[in-house]
Amino acid sequence: MNKNILWLIVVLVSLSFGFASCAEDTQVEDPYANWQARNEHYLDSIVDVARANADGRWYCVQNWKIWNDGMAGTGGIVFDDNFDMTDSVYVHFRSEPVAAGSAPLYTDSITTYYRGSLINGEQFDSNYQGDWDDVQTPQIYTPRGFLVSGLITGWQTALMAFHDGSYPGMKPGDNVDIYIPYQLGYGASGYLDIRGYSVLSFHMKLVSVTHPEGPDDRSLMSEIE
Numbered sequence: 354m355n356k357n358i359l360w361l362i363v364v365l366v367s368l369s370f371g372f373a374s375c376a377e378d379t380q381v382e383d384p385y386a387n388w389q390a391r392n393e394h395y396l397d398s399i400v401d402v403a404r405a406n407a408d409g410r411w412y413c414v415q416n417w418k419i420w421n422d423g424m425a426g427t428g429g430i431v432f433d434d435n436f437d438m439t440d441s442v443y444v445h446f447r448s449e450p451v452a453a454g455s456a457p458l459y460t461d462s463i464t465t466y467y468r469g470s471l472i473n474g475e476q477f478d479s480n481y482q483g484d485w486d487d488v489q490t491p492q493i494y495t496p497r498g499f500l501v502s503g504l505i506t507g508w509q510t511a512l513m514a515f516h517d518g519s520y521p522g523m524k525p526g527d528n529v530d531i532y533i534p535y536q537l538g539y540g541a542s543g544y545l546d547i548r549g550y551s552v553l554s555f556h557m558k559l560v561s562v563t564h565p566e567g568p569d570d571r572s573l574m575s576e577i578e
Contacts, residue, residue, distance in 0.1 A: 384475070385548055388548055389549075392472055392535065392551060392552045393550075395472045396532070396534055399532045399552075403532075410447075410448075412443070412444045412520050413441050413443055414444055415510070416506060417506075417513055438534065439535075441510075441534075441537075442510045442531060442532065442533050444530070444531050444532075445531075446528070447529060447530065450521050451526040453524070454524040454526070454562070455524060455562065456513055456514040456522025457523070459502055459513065460501070460564075460565055461501050461562055461563060461564050461565065463499055463563070464498045464561045465497065465499070465557055465558060465559050466481050466493060466496055466497075466560065467480060467497070467556065468480075468556045469554070471547070471548075471553070471554070472551075477546060480495075480496065481494060482494075485556060485558070505537065505538055506538075507531070507537035508533070508555075510537065511529070511557075525559050525561050525562055527559050529556075529557055530555070531553075532552060533552065533554075534552060535551055535552060535553075538552070538553040
């Protein structure tokens with residue numbers, strides 16, 4: 354065999370090994386690797402921050418479906434040996450909670466600005482663009498309306514107030530960050546592009562609460578001035 358041809362074959366084989374090695378070195382890491390464990394660890398860190406409550410604006414709010422007036426503590430939570438962090442949502446008010454107006458009831462409807470994201474920073478839903486600034490509102494879309502009864506349990510829990518006053522709920526104008534365990538979100542099976550076991554993080558600014566007409570004369574709308 355011609356020496357030049359033999360040399361060319363050796364060079365090509367060497368290059369092929371080199372390309373294969375580079376391909377292995379540049380493999381993209383799976384953003385969902387160890388997803389359940391990472392989400393559980395993230396929720397642990399949120400619970401620690403919420404319990405410390407350094408600025409006084411954190412609330413650990415127990416799932417409204419199992420909460421009862423006999424419980425005491427911030428947002429109806431008792432941090433004892435029976436505390437289960439997956440039974441609660443964690444709400445941080447970006448400023449002092451709004452005093453005027455009323456939080457929604459289960460039968461009410463709301464309009465809101467919101468953005469949802471996962472622990473890896475991936476945004477799965479939003480109705481505004483840019484970073485929210487309390488001084489100057491970013492470019493935004495029209496607030497989206499929802500029936501409270503049609504929302505995931507985590508959102509319902511963050512919106513509604515406790516009768517004993519331990520959690521004020523959200524009123525029009527409140528600007529919050531909400532952290533929802535997967536048990537109160539989309540569960541172990543997930544929803545559409547949202548993987549199972551996902552802790553859901555929402556920024557939410559409530560715009561209005563509409564009460565249905567009825568004999569209790571609650572056919573009123575509370576809205577940001």
